[in-house]
Amino acid sequence: MGDPWPDLGSRMSEAAGTLTRMSIVTELSERLPGRVHGPGTPEFDAGRTVFAGPGEAEAVVRPSSADEVATAVRVATSAGVPLTVRSGGHGSDPVAGGIVIDLAELSGVELADGGLVHVGGGAHWGDVASALAPHSLGITSGDTGDVGVGGLALGGGIGWLARTHGLTVDILREVEVVTAAGEVLIANDAQHRELFWALRGGGGNFGVVTRFTFEAAPVDGLVGGHVRFDQSDVRAVLRAWRDVMAAGPDELNSTLLVMPQLMPEMPAGPQLAVALLGSEAELRRLLEPLLSLPSVTEVALAPVAYADLLEESPPGKPPFRLVGGNGFVPDLSDEALDVFLRALDREIPTMLMLRALGGAFSRVPADATPIAHRDGQALLAVNGILPPDATDEQVAAARVATDAALAFTSGEYSNFTPDFGEEQLAAIFPPPTLERLRRVKAEVDPGDVFRASHHIAPAR
Ligand SMILES: Cc1cc2nc3c(=O)[nH]c(=O)nc-3n(C[C@H](O)[C@H](O)[C@H](O)COP(=O)(O)OP(=O)(O)OC[C@H]3O[C@@H](n4cnc5c(N)ncnc54)[C@H](O)[C@@H]3O)c2cc1C
Incomplete structure (x- = not known):
């Protein structure tokens, strides 16, 4: 004889789950009046949406004090409901159910x-x-x-x-x-x-x-802007940039971005974004090896306010698949730069970004913070740009050149690593750092309530 109540068990636990979730939202609303936002409200939609796109949530709580945050945490944890914390919403991991604590207030x-x-x-x-x-x-x-x-x-x-x-x-x-x-x-x-x-x-x-x-x-006396180059001699740009930054003072900061031609109206080639705490004349003198290259197409340098250096972010995740990664480059050798160049020189459109480090970044001891790769002279991000439905073969082909470039790096920068798992954790943190983080986690969050994008489980 067949089961007269097919799926009864799972339907009962589903119903119990729904009841629990409803009572949590009710309890939160009672404990934090006016702070809990459900589906259909702008606060709910904003709270469950991050750069990666909208996700699932039962409710969004907008506390206005640390004590209100503590109340929301206690209610959610005592009911065993997942918690997500939101600040600016530019994370790469969509919200996956439960309660969002949105810190907008x-x-x-x-x-x-x-x-x-x-x-x-x-x-x-x-x-x-x-x-x-x-x-x-x-x-x-x-x-x-x-x-x-x-x-x-x-x-x-x-x-x-x-x-x-x-x-x-x-x-x-x-x-x-x-x-x-x-x-x-x-x-x-x-x-x-x-x-x-x-x-x-x-x-x-x-x-x-x-x-x-x-x-x-x-940040008074800041001067900055950009310099663009055509694609005629990217090798010379990479080498001159490396030399300029190695000789430059700590007050000189820059990022070199090399973009492929993605649209006809978009200029391809290296673009330097630069800022110096100093004078415009000093900046031009420091940049001379770059400014004198024949491939320069545009120079725009002028005094600038720090707040004006900050850009607006693009409206959302770009509609393509990035295949590659990032890492700290301890030695910007000629060999390394040539391999970076080869990653660009191929049929798969590839973007390369070098953020200058060294200076004050490198004087911090490796164990002073969990960011241990302090010998980095630059952070490299190199990505093949593929359609969202790229085949495994296309992905594998893109990886050949990006992996060759990343072989000159050590570690990864977590904020630029959009994939999550043990493999990524091992790339971001050296083993002693990760063990120390797991020990702290076991002390302050033994129940593993906070499962952030790069989730660190407690030491057992
Ligand atoms: C357009 C763009 C530009 C970027 N530029 C840079 C850059 O120049 N330099 C750089 O270093 N990174 C940069 N990033 C990466 C950025 O630092 C990460 O994506 C970061 O996680 C975004 O933080 P958020 O608060 O906006 O995101 P959210 O999605 O709000 O938060 C991300 C995660 O951080 C945790 N979190 C946030 N706030 C708190 C809190 N107060 N308490 C506890 N946990 C919290 C949560 O786990 C959350 O899931 C950029 C990202 C984008 C999309």
Whole structure:
């Protein structure tokens, strides 16, 4: 005889799950009136959407204090519901169900004594730069204004002033963090030191950071802009750029981008984005080996405000598949640059980006933060640009040249690694660093509540 109640068990547990989720949303709404947003509201749609696209969620909570964050964490964890934390929403991993804690209401920027700046965990870098501009101050961070302080800072933060002041985490002095147990802690060099270490590059695995305290620096007298080149001698551009940056002072920061011709109206070839804390004459003198190349097509250099260096991000994930990766380049040797060049010189359209490091970035000891590859003279990102439905053969062909280029790198930068798993974790963190991160995780989040994109499981 057949089962009279087919699938009864799974239907009952599904119904129980639905009831549990409904009661969590009800409980959250009672505990945090006006802060919980469900389907059909703009807050819900904004909260469940990141750069990678919209995801699934039961509800979006917008707390306005660390205590409210703690309440949301306690309610969600006691019911065993997945939690996602959202700052600027530029992460690469779509929201996958449960409760989203959207920190949009925690976006204040407050100047304190001694050049310290308290920044809410949900602020955007453009807002931070604008708020500090009247004080002639800036914080070394990314190059895009609408990226969130939370995700970028917890992953490291490579931006315009990386050679001058290091990574964003290198000038982080303190965090206020809500743990999985719903405790509000202050972590710095004097208390909760291991947690503070882990939060400077270990991502969103250890709690919800509601407030960052950074040490800002003067950004007066900034000059910058761009230089474009045609494709006639990319080798000469790569070598001259390497030499200019190696000889230049820490105050000189730049990124060299080499784009293929994707559209007829889009110029292909190397483009240099550059900024110097100094004068325009000094910048032109430092860049002379590049500016004197016959392939130069455009030079635009002028005084610039730090806030104006930050760009707007593109509207969403580009409609193609990027195949390749990133890594820190300890030695920009002629051989390495020639292999990078060969990655460009092929039928698969390929983009290459070199962000200059060295300087203050490289003077931080390897074990001072989870970002250990401090000998990097540049961060290389190299990607073949394929259609979204590329075949396995096309992907494999694209990888041949990008892998050859990446062989000259060590480690990976987590914020630029859009794939997630143990293989990526092993590439991002050297084994002792990863073990240390897992030990911190076991201390502060033994139940593994915070499963950020680059998920670090607790040590057992
Ligand atoms: C257009 C664009 C430009 C970029 N430019 C740069 C750049 O110049 N330099 C650079 O270093 N990176 C850059 N990135 C990468 C960027 O740093 C990461 O994608 C980062 O995760 C985005 O942070 P977010 O807060 O905007 O994203 P979100 O999607 O809000 O957050 C990403 C993840 O971080 C965690 N998280 C965020 N805030 C908190 C918090 N307060 N507490 C706990 N966990 C939190 C969560 O796990 C979340 O899933 C860029 C990305 C894009 C899309």
